[in-house]
Amino acid sequence: MSGPDNRLRQPLATLLADDPAVAERWSDWTPIVRQWRDSPAGRATVAAIDGRLAAGATIYPADPLRALKLTARRHVRAVILGQDPYHAPGQAEGLAFSVPEGLKPPPSLRNIAKELARDAGQPVAVLRSLVSWAEQGVLLLNTGLSVEDGDAASHAKMGWQALTTRILEACVENPHPTAFLLWGGHAQQIASALVATSGRHGLFEANHPSPLSALRPPTPFMGCGHFSAANRFLLSRGRGAIAAWPGG
Numbered sequence: 001m002s003g004p005d006n007r008l009r010q011p012l013a014t015l016l017a018d019d020p021a022v023a024e025r026w027s028d029w030t031p032i033v034r035q036w037r038d039s040p041a042g043r044a045t046v047a048a049i050d051g052r053l054a055a056g057a058t059i060y061p062a063d064p065l066r067a068l069k070l071t072a073r074r075h076v077r078a079v080i081l082g083q084d085p086y087h088a089p090g091q092a093e094g095l096a097f098s099v100p101e102g103l104k105p106p107p108s109l110r111n112i113a114k115e116l117a118r119d120a121g122q123p124v125a126v127l128r129s130l131v132s133w134a135e136q137g138v139l140l141l142n143t144g145l146s147v148e149d150g151d152a153a154s155h156a157k158m159g160w161q162a163l164t165t166r167i168l169e170a171c172v173e174n175p176h177p178t179a180f181l182l183w184g185g186h187a188q189q190i191a192s193a194l195v196a197t198s199g200r201h202g203l204f205e206a207n208h209p210s211p212l213s214a215l216r217p218p219t220p221f222m223g224c225g226h227f228s229a230a231n232r233f234l235l236s237r238g239r240g241a242i243a244a245w246p247g248g
Contacts, residue, residue: 003090045159066094184208
């Protein structure tokens with residue numbers, strides 16, 4: 001089943017332009033997005049992506065910064081860090097690991113559903129869109145925010161990480177305790193030390209949920225219990241649990 005048209009349809013520069021709706025567009029992430037956009041690194045990223053778009057490349061998703069629209073900085077209770085948007089038509093919807101309703105879940109998302117069910121002691125349910133998680137304060141952030149059709153990691157070196165690292169730093173700087181779920185070596189390399197040095201956040205690490213690594217040592221994703229553990233952490237710090245997760 002094909003998903004919605006998730007192509008980037010207008011230049012990234014247009015999506016990031018200042019206008020009267022910018023505060024609503026990026027919520028309280030606006031200063032960070034604007035600072036990056038106006039920096040040499042940000043201008044280079046925008047120019048590179050818009051150059052590929054002008055050359056006829058098919059780029060996903062339609063809204064690379066959608067995660068920031070759905071989860072305001074002040075509402076972040078948990079962070080799940082992915083790597084790259086899905087590169088098949090209709091899949092990427094601007095949230096790490098998430099696909100639109102009606103699509104076949106990719107293998108990593110199927111394993112997330114299995115672990116969520118195991119952690120909760122419930123039958124496995126189909127998991128597709130994670131919008132409800134984002135609306136509950138789970139920042140579903142990829143380190144790269146765009147990709148070209150059929151070409152995994154094609155925008156990995158276009159400079160998105162300057163922005164996404166700053167977003168992660170902002171989450172660590174938040175005064176309220178936050179649960180960071182870091183699955184796989186890439187996420188851990190980017191954020192583990194950053195989170196650990198803060199001293200007030202919960203750090204939950206395991207292998208990536210991909211079938212290639214979900215069952216392998218040193219810390220298999222399957223059986224990690226991160227969802228219930230993150231909720232216990234949040235509740236112990238006086239913060240609300242994520243309702244979609246065990247213990248919420």
